[in-house]
Amino acid sequence: MDAPRLDRIGTLWVVGCGNMGSALLTRWIACGVDPEHVVVIDPGAKDVPAGIRVVATAAEAGRAPDIVLLAIKPQLLAEVAPTLTAHFDNPLILSILAGARLATLGSLSLRVIRAMPNTPARIGEGTTVLCGGVPEDRGFAEALMATAGAVHWIDDESLFDAVTGVSGSGPAYVFRFIEALAAAATAAGLPAETAQALALETVTGAAALAALRESSPAELRKQVTSPNGTTAAGLAVLDGDGSLTALLAETVAAAAARSAELASAASPAIPGSSAGPAAG
Numbered sequence: 001m002d003a004p005r006l007d008r009i010g011t012l013w014v015v016g017c018g019n020m021g022s023a024l025l026t027r028w029i030a031c032g033v034d035p036e037h038v039v040v041i042d043p044g045a046k047d048v049p050a051g052i053r054v055v056a057t058a059a060e061a062g063r064a065p066d067i068v069l070l071a072i073k074p075q076l077l078a079e080v081a082p083t084l085t086a087h088f089d090n091p092l093i094l095s096i097l098a099g100a101r102l103a104t105l106g107s108l109s110l111r112v113i114r115a116m117p118n119t120p121a122r123i124g125e126g127t128t129v130l131c132g133g134v135p136e137d138r139g140f141a142e143a144l145m146a147t148a149g150a151v152h153w154i155d156d157e158s159l160f161d162a163v164t165g166v167s168g169s170g171p172a173y174v175f176r177f178i179e180a181l182a183a184a185a186t187a188a189g190l191p192a193e194t195a196q197a198l199a200l201e202t203v204t205g206a207a208a209l210a211a212l213r214e215s216s217p218a219e220l221r222k223q224v225t226s227p228n229g230t231t232a233a234g235l236a237v238l239d240g241d242g243s244l245t246a247l248l249a250e251t252v253a254a255a256a257a258r259s260a261e262l263a264s265a266a267s268p269a270i271p272g273s274s275a276g277p278a279a280g
């Protein structure tokens with residue numbers, strides 16, 4: 001079967017065009033979506049690609065959408081959903097809302113796919129996990145998200161909280177690591193500019209090498225770590241007694257737990273939603 005064509009997207013509504021919505025939209029426009037087919041619905045939109053109409057509410061959007069990117073904060077879903085559904089004729093909903101479950105989103109349309117992207121999507125280097133949808137819609141959703149980087153499908157929606165804690169939030173962990181490495185470099189006496197450059201270039205270079213997948217991350221780590229050398233001394237602190245592993249496990253668990261809480265925030269007030277509050 002031919003790959004779905006993004007220039008035949010129909011009418012796309014982007015509801016919420018903040019950090020993540022604008023990252024995806026920027027990428028889609030770069031990959032062939034016609035700005036004239038897009039309407040951004042966001043009373044505070046700041047970062048919208050040129051040529052796209054921006055309105056504050058769905059009532060001003062005009063033609064009913066064929067596809068809707070839902071990219072508002074999950075806490076706003078119950079308030080915003082009824083203002084959208086009044087103008088819907090069963091569009092494909094692609095929701096990136098942390099926590100918002102398919103059962104909740106099903107009250108907006110019969111055609112819903114849940115996605116968890118991340119911000120490197122803006123440059124086509126993201127990773128997205130998709131879940132749900134009917135077979136006829138999955139190919140199109142995958143083609144859209146493939147413009148933003150790697151795409152993975154999962155069947156078990158209960159894993160979405162963990163996905164959110166790993167790859168959705170994950171870029172922030174990496175950015176924080178770069179910040180901390182730069183601060184450590186400064187503390188070790190390097191000029192601030194050099195410290196920031198070395199921290200950033202070390203992370204991007206190491207990630208690019210690992211991304212070749214010619215050797216595992218563990219093997220690449222061993223190649224740096226001379227017996228009784230400097231790296232071994234550093235790793236003994238970074239990961240002494242498995243502390244880094246434990247710290248990251250706690251980090252991901254906390255983010256996943258928050259995703260589960262957000263499910264509660266997103267669900268109860270949508271009329272017709274069959275999703276109950278999340279456990280825990």
Ligand SMILES: NC(=O)C1=CN([C@@H]2O[C@H](COP(=O)(O)OP(=O)(O)OC[C@H]3O[C@@H](n4cnc5c(N)ncnc54)[C@H](OP(=O)(O)O)[C@@H]3O)[C@@H](O)[C@H]2O)C=CC1
Pocket residue numbers: 015016017018019020021041042043044045046056071072073074076080096097098099116117118119168169
């Ligand atoms: N940021 C990320 O890395 C990721 C985010 N997500 C998900 O994406 C969603 C958006 O997150 P993010 O982009 O970071 O958040 P932002 O706050 O940056 O974007 C949300 C946008 O929605 C706007 N908005 C507020 N009220 C309305 C309304 N009534 N109708 C339409 N738009 C409205 C906001 O405007 P204003 O700022 O004026 O309030 C803002 O521009 C969340 O559900 C999040 O879970 C998923 C994966 C990664």
Ligand SMILES: O=C(O)[C@@H]1CCC=N1
Pocket residue numbers: 098164168169
């Ligand atoms: O922090 C958040 O809630 C969102 C979801 C994943 C990344 N950012």
